[in-house]
Amino acid sequence: MKKPRIVAVDDEPDFVATLKEYFELRGYEINVASKAVDGIALINEKKPDIAILDLKMPGISGDEVMTLVKSKHPDTKVIFVTAFDDGGKTRKRLLDAGAHAYLDKPLPSLKDLEEIVKKACS
Ligand SMILES: [Mg+2]
8 A cells, every 4th residue: 555645744843853754764755844834835736645734833823724725635634733732622623624633742652643644544
């Protein structure tokens, strides 16, 4: 099976660098951005199977990025990875709006994220 293509967008450069290294080492095509505008451009260009999004980013929120992804690339699955916690309200709202998953940061392990990525596209 072909490995899912990924775009990851998070305003923490270290976090996206870690994701890039982890997934590239395992044979995935992954492109990353630490600015939402760059992430949107990447998603439009790459049309990835998976978009891994932060929620809180300066300028454009992950929320808005998902709205855009869903309208232009309905097949791209959105996985949020965020430290934002308001007791599950936002989690529920985004999952209801079509997010594939909503994971809490820090992630216990990238292996868990990889499993979700794999299952999302199988
Ligand atoms: Mg952030």
